[in-house]
Amino acid sequence: MPGGSGTGLSRRGLLGLAAGVGAAGLALGAGAGAAAGVAVGRARASEGAASVHEFFGAHQAGITTPVQDHLHFASFDMMARTSRDDLVELLQDWSYAASRMTQGLDVSATGAVGGDPEAPPDDTGEALGLPASALTITFGFGPTLFVASDGTDRYGLAAQRPTTLERLPSFLGDDLLPGMSDGDLCIQACADDPQVAVHAIRNLSRIAFGRARLRWSQLGFGRTSKTTTGQATPRNLFGFKDGTANILADDTAALDAHVWVADSDEPAWLAGGSYLVARKIAMRIETWDRVRLSEQERIVGRDKAHGAPLSGGVEQTTPDFEATDAAGSPDIDVRSHVRLAHPEFNDGNRILRRGYNYVDGNTDLGQLDAGLFFLSYQRTPDQFVALQRTLSTDLMNEYTQHIGSGIWAIPPGARAGSYVGAPLFA
Ligand code: HEM
Numbered sequence: 001m002p003g004g005s006g007t008g009l010s011r012r013g014l015l016g017l018a019a020g021v022g023a024a025g026l027a028l029g030a031g032a033g034a035a036a037g038v039a040v041g042r043a044r045a046s047e048g049a050a051s052v053h054e055f056f057g058a059h060q061a062g063i064t065t066p067v068q069d070h071l072h073f074a075s076f077d078m079m080a081r082t083s084r085d086d087l088v089e090l091l092q093d094w095s096y097a098a099s100r101m102t103q104g105l106d107v108s109a110t111g112a113v114g115g116d117p118e119a120p121p122d123d124t125g126e127a128l129g130l131p132a133s134a135l136t137i138t139f140g141f142g143p144t145l146f147v148a149s150d151g152t153d154r155y156g157l158a159a160q161r162p163t164t165l166e167r168l169p170s171f172l173g174d175d176l177l178p179g180m181s182d183g184d185l186c187i188q189a190c191a192d193d194p195q196v197a198v199h200a201i202r203n204l205s206r207i208a209f210g211r212a213r214l215r216w217s218q219l220g221f222g223r224t225s226k227t228t229t230g231q232a233t234p235r236n237l238f239g240f241k242d243g244t245a246n247i248l249a250d251d252t253a254a255l256d257a258h259v260w261v262a263d264s265d266e267p268a269w270l271a272g273g274s275y276l277v278a279r280k281i282a283m284r285i286e287t288w289d290r291v292r293l294s295e296q297e298r299i300v301g302r303d304k305a306h307g308a309p310l311s312g313g314v315e316q317t318t319p320d321f322e323a324t325d326a327a328g329s330p331d332i333d334v335r336s337h338v339r340l341a342h343p344e345f346n347d348g349n350r351i352l353r354r355g356y357n358y359v360d361g362n363t364d365l366g367q368l369d370a371g372l373f374f375l376s377y378q379r380t381p382d383q384f385v386a387l388q389r390t391l392s393t394d395l396m397n398e399y400t401q402h403i404g405s406g407i408w409a410i411p412p413g414a415r416a417g418s419y420v421g422a423p424l425f426a
Helices: 011-016 034-037 084-101 194-207 252-258 293-300 337-341 382-392 397-398
Strands: 070-078 138-139 184-189 212-223 273-282 357-363 368-378 400-410
Touching: 011 138, 011 273, 070 368, 084 138, 084 184, 084 194, 184 194, 184 273, 184 337, 194 212, 212 368, 273 382, 337 382, 368 382, 382 397, 397 400
Parallel strands: none
Antiparallel strands: 070 184, 070 212, 138 184, 138 400, 212 357, 273 368, 273 400, 357 368
């Protein structure tokens, strides 16, 4: 590992905590690490099982688990002169820390205040006293992890690259900022408390010291989708209900068809995983706010009050794209967002959306720098590409601008005692 650790939190330090617990010492729970539990520990997620999501499992948490209220998303690049072993150890260290933080624990057993007073603490401390807050931490591998932009195979992974994992093509109207796009690795941290999500990314960035560095990151608030039947449909910054027709956690047939990479797909190491697309979409909300209500509804294809399709009914009524008014005009405009994005006009194609609103302060013109940090999970990147191309004629485009983009393969969940991405290195 180059550079050692100026943070005082070395790989050895982290894994040493659980020495003897297995290759990476990733086992969590009754082991010495967890039990040492710092005297002034985190309020250990006792506030109800619903607020804790297991890190280990068949699929990574943070996809079908109930979408939380806050997001901190981060993209990382591996540092120059790092080896395959550095990468594996980083993933082991990240998995270990993530398995603890998602339980409402500090990143290590000595944590924020239980270590040597003469050394910087392992954990940064701002989540002390906070419960797990439904934290999920989801890791992804970008195209450049497999083959770097200059074509080199830094980690001997080129042969394992999923053939469809490529930088997304350019789409009409894209105005992408390099500082908000791409990355070798990504971490999606979602929680019901923003401080818990930020604590996770901050500490994982710190653990990466000398191996990977933050490329860009995004804070999000106010989920713009739902992933379970029990959740109410939230609203985006255009004021419309968003997530009505999303794929939900209990729809296993749809998840298998559209979200999870199947055993029969390639490559084998990705089975049970997915692909994540992130698009930072600026929304011209000041312009939107000057648009009359009926026009806003025409653009979306649903009513603003209840999210019902303009062909009638209630929120969950199936849109009737054939319905017309007395003059013969379709109730749902042919260029409305909902019609263009609907599976009926996309060969049955569906994706699982999990995005967040964002406001990054304001622009020089005194307008809110706001939008949608769009996140979607799909079984193959082609699903997003096809949908986004169909949306090139979307009436909504007048009010949006895609300014950031990234794609990552999302490995399946880590087995207990192992680490995320282990099958890739097997
Ligand atoms: C700022 C940008 C966007 C906004 C404000 C927005 C908003 C909405 C709203 C209000 C709905 C209707 C409610 C629902 O079913 O969730 C919707 C549906 C949908 N959107 Fe978007 N969306 C945006 C971008 C995108 C993008 C980039 C994609 C994919 C490329 C997309 C894909 C979909 C899909 C698949 C549906 C469900 C269509 C259906 O099955 O009825 N959206 N969106």
